Amino acid sequence: MTATTAALGTPIQGVTLYSLTRFWHSRQMTFPELVREVARRELGPGLEIVGFQSIRDFPRVDENFVREFRDLLDETGLVPTALGANADAGLRRDRMLTDDELVEYMKPQIDVARRLGFPIVRVQYSVTPDDMERLLPVAEAASVTLGMEIHAHHSPRHPTMQALLERYEKLGSPHLGFIPDWGSTMSQVPRSLLEKYRRREIAPELIAEVDKYWNSKHGAGGLTDEEQQRQLEEFADLARSYGADDIAFELAINATSLFGHGEVSEWLDILPWAVHTHGKFYEIDSAGEDPSVPARELLDLYVKNGYSRTISTEWEGFHWNDWENAFDIIAKQQALLRDATEQSGSRMIVDAAEARAVRGWR
């Protein structure tokens, strides 16, 4: 597939309730209230949830929840996109789960997707290519597609993802794919994190150094596991050298496992296998642009390479940003995505019926 011959893509707009974590966690809004507000503000039609976030006792889900969820979809007209499953290989303290245990751990989560009507299940990198192959018949039987999330510090060129790509090409199944998370290919540290540090009265010199250090590691593609570990220690040391011990740990984790250095063009490697996308972002500036995730560049690549699948707007700024309303900032990012798509000669699909028709979902 090349940019010149492929038909232009028409990505489908949507949102993950993960973006609204603060409203949920603080008990300000119930699950049905969140879903209804997403619909009322027209942030769909795509709707994604994380099982272990939104559903008590997940993956044990009773029929009442299934019925209520399906009624809620009927009422709001939203289209279920991806169910976030978790590959909790580190569940136990005494040892990692074996491959057999991890495969068994994923099965009931996949079945919940089937029951709730989600066509896609997000899985995570502890699931190996062999595990993925063993889960393929489970996914086929459930009529769902398993999407491996590519999330910082990974990027498409990371050996873990390349090994999976190789397996996908061998198996050639439409029930296996990737879910790009745009946090893998960022352009700088979020300005809102630096703003948060200013509000916390962190030394301005340290804030400037954090920005400078991340930039100094940028431009050479995504990190290897070893580079991530080394930078984790260096970021923590940097904070400690300014006496900011209280932020050393979180800064190091954020800077090395959320803000990815991958090149936007790396997505081309896996885009034919992309079944859904996490449209990760942290902030939208006063001009309506995203200073830290290159949304226009990403959408241009998506459109020109024929991507007509779903994009869940995923606002992660809530980790530190407690001064902006999540619903408002989601709407701003979606306006940017629509504009970017139009600038690239296409448009985003925002109509539920059209979204279903394009994807062949009932």
Next chain:
Amino acid sequence: MLPDQIIEPDTLRTDDGRVSVSIRIPWYRALPLSSVSQVGLDIDGHQVPNESIVWRTAHGERYALDELPPRHDKWWFVLDSAVLEGDLPPLAEADEHEVHVVIGLYIPYVPAADGAPLVLEQDRKTMKLEAAA
């Protein structure tokens, strides 16, 4: 993540030499109790001894801190409070007290090479100490 949400306001209680405070998970999803890697509670800078701390779940279960690591079968849901209860340290008479809680978490889908926890959050809030009726 969400460190400001850890301590629930106005939940500091004392009863018969024990003190308790209600806390929330500093994470976006349910985690097994085996994910709790570190707990610290102090009041006005006086540490509540860790060996005296009991972790009370929303379902009324009680665990000493060293009983948490094997409990990968018990979950801390994202909407549920837990209660930290321990021996009351000697506090000066005051209208209000500063509560400080530290929570470390292992994140089970990001297994760390060296077994280090991935999340270490803390919260400080000031509130009245209410005696049990």
